[in-house]
Amino acid sequence: MAGMPCRIESTSVPPSEPGSPATSPLPECLAWIEGEIDALRAAGLERGARVREGRQGGEVCLDGRTLLNFGSNDYLGYAGDxxxxxxxxxxxxxxxxxxxxxxxxxxxxxxxxxxxxxxxxxxxxxxxxxxxxxxxxxxxxxxxxxxxxxxxxxxxxxxxxxxxxxxxxxxxxxxxxxxxxxxxxxxxxxxxxxxxxxxxxxxxxxxxxxxxxxxxxxxxxxxxxxxxxxxxxxxxxxxxxxxxxxxxxxxxxxxxxxxxxxxxxxxxxxxxxxxxxxxxxxxxxxxxxxxxxxxxxxxxxxxxxxxxxxxxxxEPRRRTELRGRAAEFAGRLRTAGLDIGAAEAQIVPIIAGAPSAAVALAERLAAEGFFVPAIRPPSVPRGGSLVRASLSWLHDDKDLDRLAAALATHGR
Ligand SMILES: Cc1ncc(COP(=O)(O)O)c(C=O)c1O
Structure with missing residues (x-):
């Protein structure tokens, strides 16, 4: 189902998007905010919240699209249990x-x-x-x-x-x-x-x-x-x-x-x-x-x-299986020549450098059905933007094989 629409229309409009009903002129004492947001946009750091429908799981429906979910901290799969x-x-x-x-x-x-x-x-x-x-x-x-x-x-x-x-x-x-x-x-x-x-x-x-x-x-x-x-x-x-x-x-x-x-x-x-x-x-x-x-x-x-x-x-099996799969996944990415730093657990960063590179990689992965969020400053230092794959026990070997293959294609 990954990549399929999970409802007809998309629900989220970035709050600063021109023409959005949520946009109205700021009072003069808050007008400085526009300058700050413009600067963020110019640096590739503007963000808008995605809307999730349904539960966290191995898949997630974001802004109307179902994607394989590598963007939650639901490591053991209990959030939607x-x-x-x-x-x-x-x-x-x-x-x-x-x-x-x-x-x-x-x-x-x-x-x-x-x-x-x-x-x-x-x-x-x-x-x-x-x-x-x-x-x-x-x-x-x-x-x-x-x-x-x-x-x-x-x-x-x-x-x-x-x-x-x-x-x-x-x-x-x-x-x-x-x-x-x-x-x-x-x-x-x-x-x-x-x-x-x-x-x-x-x-x-x-x-x-x-x-x-x-x-x-x-x-x-x-x-x-x-x-x-x-x-x-x-x-x-x-x-x-x-x-x-x-x-x-x-x-x-x-x-x-x-x-x-x-x-x-x-x-x-x-x-x-x-x-x-x-x-x-x-x-x-x-x-x-x-x-x-x-x-x-x-x-x-x-x-x-x-x-x-x-x-x-x-259910100790969940953590042992997750950690086993995470080690295997990280090994495969390293073998494929990807820069994942010194990652050694269920959180696997793929280092992209510039914010725009991280966003572009996340978009290419989304086009193939994977949600792997771009992480940009201030969450990481300047020059250290990345996409972060957070693995969950809910992913099976096939899911990880597919993501590893997509990263090998797009992530170098
Ligand atoms: C290392 C670390 N500590 C603390 C927190 C905050 O936890 P919570 O989301 O429960 O507020 C986070 C959240 O992302 C975190 O990553």
């Missing part, structure tokens, strides 16, 4: 749809409490705290751990939510080169006067598909008396014998002090979490402002995430 929908409906019927308040007031429902227990058990830690999003979990937790008297060492390829959390904290920030231990040591050597030190990293990097050297980071953090904070957003459910992420996979739990993850990617639901020592979590209930001052996410969403954690335990 009816078992999550049923768990969500049951909890919504019992507890209502909206949480109705922030967690400290009355928003923390039985479904949230059960989810926090399930996360703590999956990660084999004492406690967890659930946030409305992974983005909020990162920003709030970093800002709760360090302040102006402190120092953060941050990998240059960390996710935007980590970058924003670092800025929000007002700590001094040292950026170290991607996964470069010497660079991290050099950055930390400038921080001995700081009150506290925090090393922060994604475990599986969302744009590069690379993996942080966790054992070495634990060693460096210990030697520099630093807290080690990891973001497992793309690894939870996919890595680790029980699906607990790369910390579990690399047996580094003793050296990692703060573990953030999302419920929105392999777990197919929504929300974020922080997990670790019970006293750390207790502190965050007093200091993590995006948790304190934001309405808890809907109980049905929490129940769906809890169900997904159960499925991660019951």
């Amino acid at each position: 009816v078992r999550l929908t049923k768990a969500a409906s049951k909890a919504s019927c019992a507890e209502g749809f909206g949480a109705g308040a922030s967690p400290l007031v009355s928003g923390h429902s039985a479904a949230h409490a059960a989810l926090e227990r399930a996360i703590a058990s999956l990660l084999a830690v004492e406690a967890a705290l659930v946030f409305p999003s992974g983005f909020a979990a990162n920003t709030a937790t970093i800002a709760a751990l360090v302040g102006p008297a402190d120092f953060i060492a941050s990998d240059e390829r960390n996710h935007a939510s980590i970058i924003d959390g670092c800025r929000l904290s007002r700590a001094r920030i040292g950026i170290y080169r991607h996964r470069d231990l010497g660079s991290l040591e050099a950055v930390l050597s400038m921080a001995h006067e700081a009150r506290r030190r925090l090393v922060v990293t994604d475990t599986l990097f969302s744009m590069d598909g690379t993996i942080a050297p966790l054992a070495a980071l634990c060693d460096i953090a210990r030697r520099h008396d630093a807290m080690l904070f990891v973001d497992e957003a793309h690894a939870t459910g996919v890595f680790g014998r029980r699906g607990g992420g790369l910390v579990e996979e690399t047996n580094t739990a003793d050296g990692v002090h703060v573990r953030v993850g999302t419920l929105s990617k392999a777990l197919g639901a929504a929300g974020g979490f922080v997990a670790g020592n019970a006293r750390l979590i207790h502190w965050l209930r007093h200091a993590a402002r995006a948790w304190i001052f934001s309405t808890a996410h809907p109980p049905g969403v929490a129940a769906a995430a809890t169900r997904a954690i159960g499925l991660v335990g019951e």
Whole structure:
């Protein structure tokens, strides 16, 4: 069905398209926005949201066209799984749809409490705290751990939510080169006067598909008396014998002090979490402002995430098969001469360079029935635009064979 129309008319109009009913002149005080958008357009960086119809799956219907879907974070295929929908409906019927308040007031429902227990058990830690999003979990937790008297060492390829959390904290920030231990040591050597030190990293990097050297980071953090904070957003459910992420996979739990993850990617639901020592979590209930001052996410969403954690335990086959196929796929692209950087997981970037080259490649792939989104600055550095193939357990060998062949034709 890939490439076939999934409805008659297309639904999305880029908001800035001339003649769109959504376009009206800006009031004078906002007129500067036109200049900014013109500049983005000239640089090949203007974006418009696509409209999806139906569920996430191995295929997806975007703007009226069905494509093989390599553009979701639904790594294990749970986002459209009816078992999550049923768990969500049951909890919504019992507890209502909206949480109705922030967690400290009355928003923390039985479904949230059960989810926090399930996360703590999956990660084999004492406690967890659930946030409305992974983005909020990162920003709030970093800002709760360090302040102006402190120092953060941050990998240059960390996710935007980590970058924003670092800025929000007002700590001094040292950026170290991607996964470069010497660079991290050099950055930390400038921080001995700081009150506290925090090393922060994604475990599986969302744009590069690379993996942080966790054992070495634990060693460096210990030697520099630093807290080690990891973001497992793309690894939870996919890595680790029980699906607990790369910390579990690399047996580094003793050296990692703060573990953030999302419920929105392999777990197919929504929300974020922080997990670790019970006293750390207790502190965050007093200091993590995006948790304190934001309405808890809907109980049905929490129940769906809890169900997904159960499925991660019951269906280990999904992660082993996904990882096996991802390794094979990456090997084939390298053999075909494609530049996929140092990708080593289910996220496979095909590096295109200029934004226009990435967009053109994504368009050629779409014409052949594949959704493989172009990723441009600010999501990646200038000159590093790419198309990113995010693999899901829902893809079979034939799907990957077809994409590898199309990339070999169009991607060099
Ligand atoms: C590495 C990383 N951390 C955090 C987040 C934010 O998670 P969420 O989408 O649950 O807000 C993302 C989202 O893309 C991510 O890639």
